[in-house]
Amino acid sequence: MVQPKTLILSAVLAIGLTGLTGIALAEDQHGSVPERQSWSFGGPFGTFDQAQLQRGFKVYREVCSNCHGLSKVAFRNLAEEGGPGFTEAxxxxxxxxYKVKDGPNDQGEMFERAGRASDRFPSPFPNPEAARASLGAIPPDMSLLAKARSYPRGTPLFLADPILQYQEHGVDYIYALLNGYSKKDDPNWNDYFPGNKIGMPNPLADGQVDYTDGTPATVKQYAKDVSAFLMWTAEPKLEERKKTGFRVIAFLILLAGLTYLTKRKIWANVAH
Ligand code: HEC
Structure with a gap:
């Protein structure tokens, strides 16, 4: 028979140990811990900032797309609700x-044609090997990157995150990474990349992308905007999800109230 005390003690110990390994991991392999940023899409009522998504897309298009694909995103997604809000035209x-590969034609040959709204973004390299041959490392496809990356939060934070609605680990990491080239004499050093040796030299420099809306053309701003854009590509239905969540909770509260009133009514004339 296991005593309840022993059970509680082992549970506390287990949580403590996980926490310690979490912290050890965070320090050993994961470089510095990204700072938490404030995002328009954070929290239960978060929404994307359309102007920011449009700027972020510009940064992706003019800089990142030279190496990184966006193979799960179709051009027409850019005009869908909850996104950057481009018009269909x-x-x-x-x-x-864009040039898109299509085919085969009647002669059995593949051919190139101009892109259509329903096409997905063509990737800059035909395959990962070609990318590695030319860059020395494989640039991951960016479609889901903001959700595919994270960093260990350690105990008790990882337990608190779902309750406090912190879901922006991935974007915070990307933002930190883009600002993490701290050693001038080592272009492959990044404070936030696991192991610190990254195969991507700093892709951003002040003034590199023209912003037409008066937003400062700085690395920090580019990083912020492109990270937000990548959050949208990774979760294009984020706004819808948050809205639905709110409606469900509101409905449940209403239902709970009605159930309570019904209970009162049913039991009103029963001695108890
Ligand atoms: C010259 C090519 C090139 C450009 C331009 C470029 N990248 Fe990369 N990027 C790479 C390569 C190569 C890697 C893989 C690095 C590695 O695995 O060591 C990478 C990796 C990354 C990673 C993944 C880090 C991880 O945790 O795996 C992120 C995030 C990233 N790039 C963001 C960006 C953003 C945002 C831009 C545009 C502002 C950009 N990159 C522009 C080549 C590039």
């Missing part, structure tokens, strides 16, 4: 600027 014009 803008999306059509944008798609037409």
């Amino acid at each position: 803008q999306v059509k014009a944008l798609a037409a600027e």
Whole structure:
């Protein structure tokens, strides 16, 4: 028979140990811990900032897309609700600027044509090996990157995050990474990359991308905007999810109230 005391003690010990390994991992392999940023899409009522998504897309297009694919995103997604809010005409014009591989034609040959709104973003390299041959490392596809990356929070934070609605680990990491080139004499040093040796030299510099809306053209701002854009590509239905969640909770509260009133009514004339 296991005593309840022993059980509680082992549980506390287990949680403590997980926490310690979490912290040890955070320090050993994971570089510095990214600082938490404030995002318009954070929290239970978060929404994307359309202007920010448009700027972030510009940064992706002019800088990151030279190496990173966005293979799960179609041009027409850019005009969908809850996204950067481009018009359909803008999306059509944008798609037409890309060359897309199609086919085979009647002769059995693949051919290139101008992109259409329904096409997905063509990748900069035909396959990962070609990317490695030219860059020395494989640039991951960016479609889901903001959700595929995280960092250990340690105990008790990892337990608290779901309750406090912290879901922006991935974007915080990407933002930190883009600002993490701290050693001038080592272009492959990044404070936040696991192991600190990254195969991507600093992709951003002040003034590199033209912002037409008066937003400061700085690395920090580019990093913020492109990270937000990557959050949208990873979770294009984020706004819908948060809205639905709110409606469900509101409904449950209402239902709880009605149930209580019903109970009162049913039991009103029963001696108890
Ligand atoms: C010159 C090519 C190049 C450009 C331009 C570039 N990257 Fe990369 N990126 C890479 C390579 C290569 C890797 C893989 C590095 C590694 O695994 O060591 C990478 C990795 C990354 C990672 C993943 C880090 C991880 O945890 O695995 C992120 C995030 C990233 N890049 C963001 C960006 C963003 C945002 C931009 C645009 C502002 C950008 N990159 C532009 C080549 C590039």
